[in-house]
Each structure stands twice: as structure tokens, then as C-alpha cells.
Amino acid sequence: MRHVRKAALALVAVGVAAIAVVGGGAAAPQKATPVTIGWAYDGIGNMAAYDGPALATAQERIKQINKLGKYKITLKTCNTQGNKAAIAKACARKLLAQGADVIMTTCDVDYATPVVQESINAGKLTVAACIGTDQMGPKRFGPKGRLAFSFGNLAQDEGSAMAEFAWRKGWRSASLATDTVIVYFRNVVQAFKARWQQLGGTIVTQETYQSAGGNPASWQSTVTRLNAKQADVIVTSTAPPFGAQVPIMTGLRTLGNETPILNSWAGDGNYWYPDDPMVSNYYYVTFASAFGDDPAPRVKALSKRYASQIAKAGNTGAYVTGPAAIGGIVLALDRTGGNTNGFALARAMEKFKNVPTISGLVSFSPKLHEVYGRTYRIIRVQNNTPKVIGVIKAKVIPKI
Numbered sequence: 001m002r003h004v005r006k007a008a009l010a011l012v013a014v015g016v017a018a019i020a021v022v023g024g025g026a027a028a029p030q031k032a033t034p035v036t037i038g039w040a041y042d043g044i045g046n047m048a049a050y051d052g053p054a055l056a057t058a059q060e061r062i063k064q065i066n067k068l069g070k071y072k073i074t075l076k077t078c079n080t081q082g083n084k085a086a087i088a089k090a091c092a093r094k095l096l097a098q099g100a101d102v103i104m105t106t107c108d109v110d111y112a113t114p115v116v117q118e119s120i121n122a123g124k125l126t127v128a129a130c131i132g133t134d135q136m137g138p139k140r141f142g143p144k145g146r147l148a149f150s151f152g153n154l155a156q157d158e159g160s161a162m163a164e165f166a167w168r169k170g171w172r173s174a175s176l177a178t179d180t181v182i183v184y185f186r187n188v189v190q191a192f193k194a195r196w197q198q199l200g201g202t203i204v205t206q207e208t209y210q211s212a213g214g215n216p217a218s219w220q221s222t223v224t225r226l227n228a229k230q231a232d233v234i235v236t237s238t239a240p241p242f243g244a245q246v247p248i249m250t251g252l253r254t255l256g257n258e259t260p261i262l263n264s265w266a267g268d269g270n271y272w273y274p275d276d277p278m279v280s281n282y283y284y285v286t287f288a289s290a291f292g293d294d295p296a297p298r299v300k301a302l303s304k305r306y307a308s309q310i311a312k313a314g315n316t317g318a319y320v321t322g323p324a325a326i327g328g329i330v331l332a333l334d335r336t337g338g339n340t341n342g343f344a345l346a347r348a349m350e351k352f353k354n355v356p357t358i359s360g361l362v363s364f365s366p367k368l369h370e371v372y373g374r375t376y377r378i379i380r381v382q383n384n385t386p387k388v389i390g391v392i393k394a395k396v397i398p399k400i
Contacts, residue, residue: 032072033338038095039104040115045082046241049269050107052313054129057306058322065330083111092118101340102329109135110182120144125345127329128152129321133184137369147342149349151325154370155184158264159191160394161285161376166262167199171232176206177222179238187400188237188264194398204231211242219244223251237264240272253277270386271314278384285376286317287359289388298358324359372397
């Protein structure tokens with residue numbers, strides 16, 4: 001009897017399964033986990049050329065993820081209007097009130113601080129697409145800073161890569177021009193100096209200036225002092241929207257000084273090129289080329305799909321950091337089983353080791369919440385024409 005009962009039960013089970021298949025209901029579809037990302041971005045100010053491309057391509061990545069059905073990501077945005085502190089803080093509060101599980105912020109830690117503080121105080125994972133300093137984490141924000149990460153370059157790594165490129169070019173003496181306005185600019189030049197001296201390079205002169213809020217007369221004094229000393233390369237880290245880059249470059253070229261100028265990715269884009277004198281003998285490292293010649297096929301394809309949006313924002317390589325950041329957030333969600341708790345996500349991110357993204361391999365640690373070991377594109381501008389001339393990856397992360 002026992003055998004007959006088992007056989008009967010088996011037949012019933014098969015029959016139920018057959019009915020389910022015929023009826024198209026073999027299994028109820030898994031409900032997508034809802035996730036809300038709030039992005040406080042700069043749409044009009046100094047960081048617009050960097051935030052804009054990252055945000056545009058991130059939206060495509062979100063659509064791709066949502067089609068897979070595991071997550072239903074809703075993106076809510078708020079324009080900080082030049083990262084004015086009061087507006088930025090209000091944006092953060094607005095996004096949190098709208099149910100943001102994760103907050104994303106602008107591409108500089110000094111400007112991002114009001115948003116970061118509101119977000120981490122609320123216990124939310126807080127991510128920047130392209131902040132480039134080790135202060136996006138516990139170093140600046142203390143224990144709650146464990147919630148803060150950036151998919152941008154570690155300044156020490158970037159400055160080191162710049163030094164190694166300069167050494168590779170055969171340059172052996174450098175003049176340093178430090179823009180003091182934000183910590184990222186300062187850190188890049190400090191890192192260049194540290195690695196440059198490790199390599200055996202010499203420093204001819206060290207000048208400082210302040211871009212945003214600085215005095216144009218002081219920029220001309222910087223030009224005069226740089227022109228007075230002969231070096232193989234002039235090294236700086238500054239961004240054109242901050243105001244000083246073009247006057248300093250134009251001032252040097254007007255004096256007949258054709259010394260190569262090497263900048264960080266802050267000097268990316270072609271939106272700022274003057275017509276006379278045109279930009280020449282100018283080099284910088286960046287995440288990716290926005291000019292259709294990136295060496296990675298996936299990156300080149302992305303730049304072509306979003307050519308108009310990237311061009312509108314200034315043609316900076318930040319367009320790869322948006323999808324990289326979104327992909328990183330989703331991987332952290334995968335590793336927490338869909339748990340959106342900020343500290344759970346942060347613990348998952350701290351364990352990232354060579355995670356593949358469209359921006360390259362991403363690694364974090366409990367101490368470093370920014371990307372190091374990135375393969376940078378080297379771009380040379382000649383007669384207002386930018387072109388990738390190679391790639392470089394820092395061999396050493398110097399202490400500064």
C-alpha cells in the first residue's frame with residue numbers, strides 16, 4: 001500500500017506540474033527589489049562639465065539594469081546650481097525625503113561636503129562618480145565617512161601617473177604650479193612631486209595661485225615667475241571653469257614660452273579652448289577620451305552613443321564614471337542580498353578587488369574609498385586638437 005500511495009502522489013505531482021506549464025505559471029516571477037538613488041549634481045557651475053556626462057550615461061546604465069528585472073532603480077535628481085552650500089544641503093534633504101536609499105554627489109569633495117554630511121548622517125551610502133581625493137571617506141568625515149566612496153581617481157595615484165608619464169617622455173626638470181583652491185588640485189601636484197623626486201627628477205620652481213575667487217593679477221605674477229625659470233615641463237592641476245587655467249596658459253604662450261604643460265583630468269574637455277593663441281603642447285591624463293579615439297572598444301562605443309550629451313557638457317572623460325558608479329552600487333546590492341542599509345553596502349564596497357567596470361578595474365579598502373591602479377588615457381592637445389597618445393598606470397602610490 002505504501003508503494004501504491006507514493007506512486008499516486010507522484011502522479012498527482014506530475015499532473016500539477018503539467019497544468020502549471022500549460023497554464024504558463026510554472027513559477028511566479030520574482031518581484032524586482034526597489035531602489036531609489038538620489039543624485040545632487042551641479043548643472044551650471046564649476047563642476048557641470050564633469051557631473052553632466054557622468055549623469056547622462058548613468059541613466060542608460062540604470063535602464064539596462066532595470067530591464068534585467070532584479071532591481072527597479074528609480075533615479076531622482078536635484079541641481080545644486082553651482083554647488084552653493086545652502087542649495088546643496090537642501091537638495092540632499094529633498095532627495096532623502098523622497099526616499100533615496102543611496103545618495104550620489106558632485107565630483108569634488110570640497111563642493112560635495114554639504115551633501116555628503118547630510119547623507120551620511122542619515123546612514124546612507126554616499127557615492128561620487130568622480131571625486132579624486134582620499135578625503136571622500138573616513139579621512140575627512142570620521143567614522144560615518146565609512147559610508148562615502150568615489151569612483152574617481154585617488155589623487156596620489158593620478159599625480160604619480162603624471163610623473164611617470166613625464167619621466168617616460170624624457171623630461172627631467174619640472175616647474176610646479178599649485179592651484180590652492182581645492183584639496184584635489186593640491187594633492188595631485190603634491191603626489192606628482194613625491195613620485196617625480198623618487199624617479200630622480202628635479203624641481204625648478206614651485207609656484208602657487210588661487211583660481212576661483214582669486215585675483216587675476218596674481219595669475220599674471222604666476223606667469224611671470226614660471227616664465228623666468230626654464231624647465232622641461234610645467235605641471236599643474238586645475239580646471240578651466242575655475243578661471244585661472246586659460247589666463248596662465250595664454251600668458252605663457254604670449255610670452256613665447258612653449259614649454260609643455262601637464263595637467264590632471266581636471267583640465268579635460270575642449271569647451272574652454274581659446275582661439276588665439278590656440279592650445280598646443282598641452283597634456284593631461286583622464287578616465288577616457290571623449291573624442292572618439294579611446295583605445296577601449298566599449299568606451300569608444302559609449303562615447304559615440306552619447307556624443308551630443310557629452311559634447312554639450314564639455315567633452316570630458318567623466319562619462320565613464322557614471323555607469324561605473326551605478327554598476328558598483330548594484331554589485332554591492334547583490335552582495336548584500338538587496339539590503340539597502342548604508343553600512344551593509346559600505347562593507348560590501350570595501351571588499352571590492354579588481355571589480356571590472358567600463359571605467360576599468362575598481363578596488364577599495366577600509367582606508368581607501370577611491371579608485372587606485374586605474375589605466376589613464378594620455379591626451380595631447382595640439383592646435384586645439386586633442387588626441388590620445390597612450391595610456392599609463394601608476395606603479396607607485398606615493399605618500400603625501
